Amino acid sequence: MLEEVVATRYxxxxxxxxxxxxxxxxxxxxxxxxxxTGAGQGRKTLVAEVICGQLGRRIGLRVPDLVQMQLDPVIGLAEPDQEVQELLKGSGGLNLGMDFLPGSLGFDALAYQVDPREAGRVVWFDALINNVDRSWRNPNMxxxxxDLWLIDHGATMIWHHNWPGAQASAAKPYNASDHALAPFAPDIAAAAAELAPLVTEELLTEVAADVPDEWLVDEPGFDSTDQLRRAYVEALLPRAATIHERISLDAPTAAKPSQAPGWLAERLAPRRDHENSDESSRP
Known part of the structure; x- marks a missing residue:
């Protein structure tokens, strides 16, 4: 179970x-x-952060420590932004905290080199969890x-937004052509040989157990939180064994339809519009 702390200052x-x-x-x-929990994406993004973040850490990737964080909205009374005030008021109780890395810099493929082994490990992991939000447009590293650290795993395991189609969705391939580390010749085969054996039923059961019950209750189609946790295990376990065979690495695209869920596509749209505007203004 994740350590629990209390927020004292916003x-x-x-x-x-x-x-x-x-x-x-x-x-x-x-x-x-x-x-x-009061953010527009809802509690499923926090579930994804916990399962994927803890899984990444357990198989040897660098992901900041996660904690459960109790929030009393009163700590943000001095915040002048009304949007932030409303978010805090709607998020009283249990939220998710990720260790802040002071002095860290956003990953830039033009400024940093990543060796094929490490690139392969990250691409394989993202394929396993179906991460649609680690592209060159938005690396989230x-x-x-x-050292390279992985953050923001809320836009993963897209199948948990539609559990009736989860098995079919989890069986789909992963297109890594636009992945932020695609230019570094990721060694997918070596990553699969190293990491796939680590993703056992026992490990997946343990990381799913780290999700607080209150983020799992009342999910349609499930009689208990344990049953829902089991669904995550059953989606990820077979994918770990074979996803390396279904990762494609083609030429990156300047623009293509988003694979992200609606809330994420809306978040990324302004960034793509800005990029397209910059490209159109070039001679």
């Missing part, structure tokens, strides 16, 4: 993401990026103390 919002996460200090004297 520092500032992070406006890069559509969910408007915030930097928050806690009673363990740590500083975290808090992701809120940080460089901290010279």
């Amino acid at each position: 520092v500032t919002p992070l406006r890069e993401g559509g969910s408007l996460p915030g930097i928050v200090e806690a009673d363990d004297l740590g500083t975290y990026v808090m992701k809120f 940080l460089i901290w103390h010279g």
Whole structure:
């Protein structure tokens, strides 16, 4: 189970993401990026953050520590932004905290080199969890103390937005052509040989158990939170064994229809519009 802390001070919002996460200090004297249950994407993004973040850490990838974070909305009374105030008021209780990496820089493929082994490990992992939000448009990776760290896994396991079609969705291939690490010749075969054996039923059961019950209750089609946790295991376990055979790495595209769910596609649209405007203005 994730450690539980209490938020003691709301520092500032992070406006890069559509969910408007915030930097928050806690009673363990740590500083975290808090992701809120009251955000428009809903609690399933927090479920995805926990399962995929914990899974990544357990198989040896660099993902910041996660905690359960209790929030009393009163800590944000001095925040002048009305949108932030409403988000805090709608998120009282249990939220998710991700360890803040001070001084980290956003990954830039033009500024940093990644060796094929590490690139392959990240691409394989993203294929396993069907991450549609680690493209060259939005890498969701940080460089901290010279190492590559993975963040923001809310837009993964898209099948859990439609459980009746989950098995069919989880069996689909993964197009990594636009992945942020595609230019670094990712060694998918080596990654699969190394990481797939680690993704066992026992491990998946353990990481699913880290999700708080209150983020899983009342899911249509499931009689209990344990049954829902089992559904995550059953979706990921067979995918781990064979997804390396269904990863495609073709030439990256300048623009293509989004594979993301509606809320994420809306978040990415302004970024793509800006990029298209920049391209059209070039001679």
